Amino acid sequence: MNKNFVSRISSIGYAIIMAIFGINHFRMGEAMKGYIPSYFPAPIFWVYLVGVALILAAIAIIINKVTRLACYLLGLMLVLFALLLHLPGMLHATDAQMQGMSMTMFLKDLGLAAGAFYIGSHNE
8 A cells, every 4th residue: 555645544534533522612602611721811712712723723634735834733723622621630630530631631642742742743
């Protein structure tokens, strides 16, 4: 099987996952706004903004336009989420279940960021 074919199909699969995450930000925005730190005004705005960013990154990957920029920005956003949202939750959790959930989200975002950086580094 052609290496480029496998890479392209994998990139499209990744983009579909990002698009689903983005759509979920609109479908479940009210529930997600609780994840926004209290010092941010208008939490629902940030939830929807992230949803838009995820969908736009997915579109860029699928149509293979500005993919490098989109993936690097997506990766940066995901690293920031891991460090600013999930790491504090992991370090300051009051019980083992919350700590485990925060660690899972922390590692998920870092893994997705690594995927975004990889896809971006292999596109022009």
